[in-house]
Amino acid sequence: MKNFKYLFLMVAIISCSEDNEENGNGFSSAELVGTWDLIAVNVSTAVDLDGDGTTSTNLMDEEDCITGTIVLRDDTTYQFEQTVFNITTITNNQYVVQCSGMSQATGAWASDGLQVVFQGSTLLGTLELKNNTVVKNEGEELPGVASFVYERR
Template sequence: MKKFGNVLLLLLPLICVISCSDDDGNDDGFSSAELVGTWELVEVNVSSPIDLDGDGSSSNNLLDEENCIAGTITLRDDSTYQFEESNFILTPITNNLYVASCNGSNLATGVWASNGSEVAFQGSTLLGTLQLSNNRIIKTVGEDLPGISSFIYERR
């Protein structure tokens, strides 16, 4: 009986680990149906805070600093997409100052697919493969200082 008790004590932690594993059936993150809809650009993050609008307040998010920057990604249930984003250029001037100039829009259409943690866009090189995290679609760019580090979209 003592051996049975020892075996049970050894098996108990293993049983707890197995029984506590994630079994909610949603290991892949977002389903394709959850992605369908319009996603709005809510952040264009730069690596260092800058004050584009000259109000004395710097921000890492260019949308806080410049009104001409906007964008959307519309994902349809037939696996097609439409992308539109302001075409803007961030230019350094002097003394750690920058200016953003907006001119027209970047447009793209094509097809999309998702594995639940990423969404891949075909038909244009503007998007590529983007990450899905916390109800956001994230395009990581990672340009040099003070370049664009990411574009973040949230469902409208």
């Protein structure tokens, strides 16, 4: 039953995608094909993890070990790889990030021109298309992540 629901969702998204392309809204599937690099891991409050005196709400400005990519292929398959990391609260609104390997996934993707849906990864789910970026909104406060932002290479 779960596969049937997913298949129905994929067909609905592809149908909407064709409508959006005809109306000039959103991205066409062809525009999405390619490699998308992780450019931001946004948190709710600016932090100075690297101790350089400059704070940022983008953990990638503060921690070098965080990387990620999503490869969207024209056959509607994808490959995903991203650093696994934990944000831990220490004291006085201070945080530490610990990277511990890579998370990987493959599966199928579909888009309605406004969102991309990923099958095969609970980490990805549905991502929003915004201004030449793909965004996964988590909406969490520190020590959680607010959003992940990918930009086409």
